[in-house]
Amino acid sequence: MTEAEFLAALRALPLHPGARGLLDDTAHLDGLILTTDTIVEGIHYLPDDPPADVAWKLVAANLSDLAAKGAVPEGVMLNYPLRAVPPAKAGVQLGDSTNDAYSSVTIAFPTGPRPSPGRETGWDEAFVSGLDIALRTFAVRLLGGDTVSLPVNAPRVIALTAIGRAARAPLRAGAREGDALYVTGTIGDAGAGLRIARGESGPADLVDRYRRPTPRLAEGKALAPSAHAMMDVSDGLLIDAARMADASGLGVTIDLAAIPLSAAYRAFAGDDRAARIAAATAGDDYELLLAAPAGIPLAARATPIGAFTAGTGLTLTDGGTPIPLPTTLGFQH
Ligand SMILES: Nc1ncnc2c1ncn2[C@@H]1O[C@H](COP(=O)(O)OP(=O)(O)OP(=O)(O)O)[C@@H](O)[C@H]1O
Numbered sequence: 001m002t003e004a005e006f007l008a009a010l011r012a013l014p015l016h017p018g019a020r021g022l023l024d025d026t027a028h029l030d031g032l033i034l035t036t037d038t039i040v041e042g043i044h045y046l047p048d049d050p051p052a053d054v055a056w057k058l059v060a061a062n063l064s065d066l067a068a069k070g071a072v073p074e075g076v077m078l079n080y081p082l083r084a085v086p087p088a089k090a091g092v093q094l095g096d097s098t099n100d101a102y103s104s105v106t107i108a109f110p111t112g113p114r115p116s117p118g119r120e121t122g123w124d125e126a127f128v129s130g131l132d133i134a135l136r137t138f139a140v141r142l143l144g145g146d147t148v149s150l151p152v153n154a155p156r157v158i159a160l161t162a163i164g165r166a167a168r169a170p171l172r173a174g175a176r177e178g179d180a181l182y183v184t185g186t187i188g189d190a191g192a193g194l195r196i197a198r199g200e201s202g203p204a205d206l207v208d209r210y211r212r213p214t215p216r217l218a219e220g221k222a223l224a225p226s227a228h229a230m231m232d233v234s235d236g237l238l239i240d241a242a243r244m245a246d247a248s249g250l251g252v253t254i255d256l257a258a259i260p261l262s263a264a265y266r267a268f269a270g271d272d273r274a275a276r277i278a279a280a281t282a283g284d285d286y287e288l289l290l291a292a293p294a295g296i297p298l299a300a301r302a303t304p305i306g307a308f309t310a311g312t313g314l315t316l317t318d319g320g321t322p323i324p325l326p327t328t329l330g331f332q333h
């Protein structure tokens, strides 16, 4: 089953009205905004990423969904797995191990006495220190959670639930015909950072954008009153914009040439059509995408990159000339 098929199946279940038809970034309950996000070793982060950065990314990815609703974070709940190590490896530092290639990993489900969990030198401690820094940075506090153990060699799966408050939260589904599509910040930096973290040569700043994204909390709060629709860009600018248009019952046209790229991205990847498509489909940006009337002053900086139209689907132009869509619009599980 694909992610889209799984979500479609869930939408046929009894849904709480606060679920917004499972068509939004968050659920809404009496002024509270709720969201949960999971990160998986090897899928969302690299096995040798620093544990403190993994904690940061987990918090940032969750708070980004709150930012997209203009919400102020109230607290978070953490679901955390301690991982046992094979006895032979006890005391060996993570990162020197063969844990990197999950395709060849054999997960051991012990039948005898369980190895003691949490003995991978320092990983859990460093995660907690990183969590402390992230919580303090974003002025949010821990409400609770759950701790479990993983089989030897199993990739870590870490989940966080974030709860916030918003007086008026813009939906994904609220875009109106004629609205402009805006995006905050620059797009593609994290995708480039992942390539660099995987071995290409490039600046550490871009790796930082991949490992330590910034949830746009202040921008989200400032933009929410003028936004007809808002969401964050996690899977890729093109796929997420197409989702906003779809949820709103509209089409959207995006001009590739208008997508804001950083100087660091352009120096690393170039500025041609392929580099722009790569930026617009890589994901991990955690910028905000919003629909608002064209030309109105906005309370935070955002770049107009397109427009909502009657009809359906995504149309891509490059400097105004229509171009074919790439085969993938973004990341899908
Ligand atoms: N396993 C699940 N069970 C129940 N609801 C789900 C599940 N997975 C996703 N959803 C719901 O589907 C909707 C869309 O989820 P999706 O993950 O695409 O958005 P998102 O949380 O904004 O993504 P991202 O975390 O990448 O920003 C949300 O309302 C989410 O709560």
Ligand SMILES: Cc1ncc(C[n+]2csc(CCOP(=O)(O)O)c2C)c(N)n1
Pocket (backbone or CB within 6 Å): 037, 038, 042, 043, 044, 045, 046, 194, 234, 235, 236, 282, 283, 284, 331
């Ligand atoms: C090692 C590694 N490989 C690939 C990616 C790219 N990636 C994975 S999940 C995702 C979307 C957000 O996740 P979700 O939709 O689950 O919130 C993206 C863009 C990555 N971050 N790390």
Ligand SMILES: [Mg+2]
Pocket (backbone or CB within 6 Å): 025, 064, 065, 068, 231, 232, 233, 234
């Ligand atoms: Mg989201």
